[in-house]
Amino acid sequence: MSKPSGSIRRKNKHRAKRTVKERARLEVPVGQVEVCFPANLSTKKEVLAQEVADAAGWSLDELGDYRVVRKNLDARRRPVKVLWMVEVAQKGHALPALEIPNWHVDVIAEKAPEIIIVGAGPAGLFAALECLDQGFRPIIIERGVDVRQRRRDLVKITRDHAVNPDSNYCFGEGGAGTYSDGKLYTRSHKRGDIRSALECLVAFGADPDILVEAHPHIGTNKLPGIIQSMREAIVEAGGEVHFGCRMVDLEAENGAIQAIHWLQLDDEIPVRRACEAVILATGHSAKDVFRLIHDKGWTVEAKPFALGVRVEHPQALIDQVQYHGEERGDWLPPAAYKLVCQVDGRGVHSFCMCPGGIIAPCATEQDQVVTNGWSPSKRNNPFANAGMVVQIDEEIWKQSGFTGPLAGLEFQRMVERNCWEAAGKSQCAPAQRLLDFIDGDDGKVSKDLPKCSYVPGVVSVNLKTLLPDSIAKPLAEGLRAFGRKMPAFLHPDAILVAPESRTSSPVRIPRDATSLEHPDVEGLYPCGEGGGYAGGILSAALDGTRVVQMLASKRRSKNT
Ligand SMILES: Cc1cc2nc3c(=O)[nH]c(=O)nc-3n(C[C@H](O)[C@H](O)[C@H](O)COP(=O)(O)OP(=O)(O)OC[C@H]3O[C@@H](n4cnc5c(N)ncnc54)[C@H](O)[C@@H]3O)c2cc1C
Known part of the structure; x- marks a missing residue:
């Protein structure tokens, strides 16, 4: 979306009365203004329109379309206020077209290289979406069940005090964030990346308000549907998602990954699949995974x-x-x-x-x-x-x-x-x-x-x-x-x-700062919160995307 060509910030109108002389006029027909007024007026559309027109220095008649791009609450003192960033256009001019987030890739080529992703949390799912964008076929291995079935296991914990070690609040489709508040805050400062992750969530069904709110959240009732849509898109584009499959071993030879082993939990069938790249997005609660890596003699560190x-x-x-x-x-x-x-x-x-x-x-x-x-x-x-x-x-x-x-x-x-x-x-x-x-x-x-x-x-x-x-x-x-x-x-x-006790991972699985591979095992990519590279839904999702981008750039430079 292109940036408007002018902007006016006006925060304190309600504290200091302005005179007509002070009123600055937005010099361009399309621009951005900032307005701030008491929260109890914030549901009244006509108040916002008047404030926006005032802030642009236009009369209400001159004001054309306007669109809120950011909304924040200022609760430092009474009255609580809402701070709005608004794109405005004068009558007769148009706002830049709003691109409705959409996610689409063509079905992946039959011979596309496979990337194994262990874990269908935010890191694993976003890694899978990025794989498809980069022309890889993502193969997701997830120990838990799909979001709908998972609900039944949550009821069993609450009602019968029975914990299924593979399907619970932390394990299963969507990972630990599926039945959460869905707060989408991160300390990451790459606004472009954050915006595109949020847009991706909107493309799969999140409320577009998350693109505007300063502290967006989705909510437990809405997250499962979004995650299910993501998985369906991954499978439609040629990815694979294997639920009820717990990774139990990784094979490496001469310092490079060779194969992954998993157990199909419903029939206890062991599976071995040869592979060249494994993204380990198993979250901070997979203690067995930390032990596996440690027992294999590959470096892990207390964190x-x-x-x-x-x-x-x-x-x-x-x-x-x-x-x-x-x-x-x-x-x-x-x-x-x-x-x-x-x-x-x-x-x-x-x-x-x-x-x-x-x-x-x-x-x-x-x-x-x-x-x-x-x-x-x-x-x-x-x-x-x-x-x-x-x-x-x-x-x-x-x-x-x-x-x-x-x-x-x-x-x-x-x-x-x-x-x-x-x-x-x-x-x-x-x-x-x-x-x-x-x-x-x-x-x-x-x-x-x-x-x-x-x-x-x-x-x-x-x-x-x-x-x-x-x-x-x-x-x-x-x-x-x-x-x-x-x-x-x-x-x-x-x-x-x-x-x-599960605030973040107590273990770090190290990775090279450039290639993002484990220093002892080429082709093994620790990713998301489990490796110690994220602390929340959004940062895990961003890390999933980043790991695949690095993996792709390594492949490209190998092939040239
Ligand atoms: C109740 C709750 C509320 C939360 N609220 C928020 C919030 O509001 N905002 C926020 O940002 N964060 C929240 N979090 C934290 C957030 O969920 C995590 O930071 C995020 O999910 C980490 O993403 P991830 O993909 O790295 O790992 P995870 O989401 O933990 O996903 C890891 C996946 O790997 C799978 N897995 C593990 N071991 C194996 C194996 N051996 N084989 C196959 N699969 C395996 C697991 O089943 C799981 O699905 C909350 C967490 C919980 C539990």
Whole structure:
């Protein structure tokens, strides 16, 4: 889309009254303006039109088409405002045509080279789409089942406390992000890449608003449909998707990948497929994959990550705090927060905040408890939850007796298993009122627990003694610090549910900075969150695309 040829920024109109003389006129018939006005007026189309005309220095009669290209909330003070970036055209002129995102490739040539992709999460799916763009046939191997069947396994976790180790909140079509809040934020700064990943999601059914919102999210109810459309497009274009197939081995010879082995889980049939390239997009929960690589003698490294608990408050309370007591109405979204502090040089921060969300049971094995959060697209549940986590590094896992490349993984496993034992060896989770957790040095068991969205159930446990001191102490200090920033945070009905342990990968699978191949195995491409190269849906998707682009450029330079 071409950029408009002029722009005017005007933010503070409502604070300082402008005189007619001050009014700048957009010098070009098609351009961009920025307007900002109270959120409670934001649903009124005529207000936006007037503001846009004013900002362009035109009369309402002169204003032709206009289009919002960016929308952001400014909730720093009352009244909460919406900041709009708008493309405008004077009557008689046209805005640049809006390209509706579309994804299409012709069916891949029969002899197209095959690329094996292990994992159908965002990294694997975007890698597959890029393969087709680059003329490769993607062969996806996914241990879990398709999105529709996967729902049944999620119900079994919640209702029967039965965890299928190959189909759960982390494993299955769409990966860990399928039943999530679908927040699409990333720290990546390559705006072009981000835009094209978002456009791709829109092409497969996401609401086009994600191209405009400053903090876009999709929602658990909408993600499965988008992912299914992606898979159908991949298969229609000649890719293959094998569900219920767990990779169990990789073969290499003379330092180069030769074949992949997988097990078809429904009939236990082992399969070997020769290959020249494997993209390993298995996510941060595939502990067996980290062990496999390590046992083969290929380099893996322990990687710092974060671990703690989920905190949950009534959403109305968070709205009241964040919107300074202003009514939320239907013009403001359920409020979010982000909290960060340092405790004795160690970071404590909120993670993956889910306004109007639910705390989800995300274990991948029977003998562990793991929590995370999701929200529907409308974020209309009465609770607000977020991870509250402490930075974990070598110093911490060593204190618990773990060393070596898988030490972080072992530490994480210990905490998840301890939580499972403490809450009665089911998918119930240990929980405590926040105020009881920070009570004195030792905390105290909560006599009762407030309502909580975690459906399998919560059991009152003193998390202060359950979690290792190395986590519990900085976490308690961090929560007190957050209470100083946001006093209502320390609310009597705030509940902590443990553990939040899958924030990012505790292991890095190294790769060459240029070729993106594993340093010990040519043709093996660690990718996405599992290798340690992404931290969320969008960054995993971007990494999937990038890996295939590198792979393609290597092939091209080999062939010339
Ligand atoms: C409940 C929940 C909520 C979340 N909310 C958000 C959010 O709002 N925003 C956000 O950005 N991120 C969120 N995340 C994190 C996000 O989902 C991940 O960062 C992202 O999915 C990582 O993508 P990936 O493709 O690298 O790995 P994954 O999505 O983990 O995908 C890996 C895939 O590999 C498969 N696999 C693993 N081992 C094997 C094997 N041996 N053989 C075959 N297949 C295998 C798995 O089944 C899985 O499907 C959330 C995660 C969870 C669990």
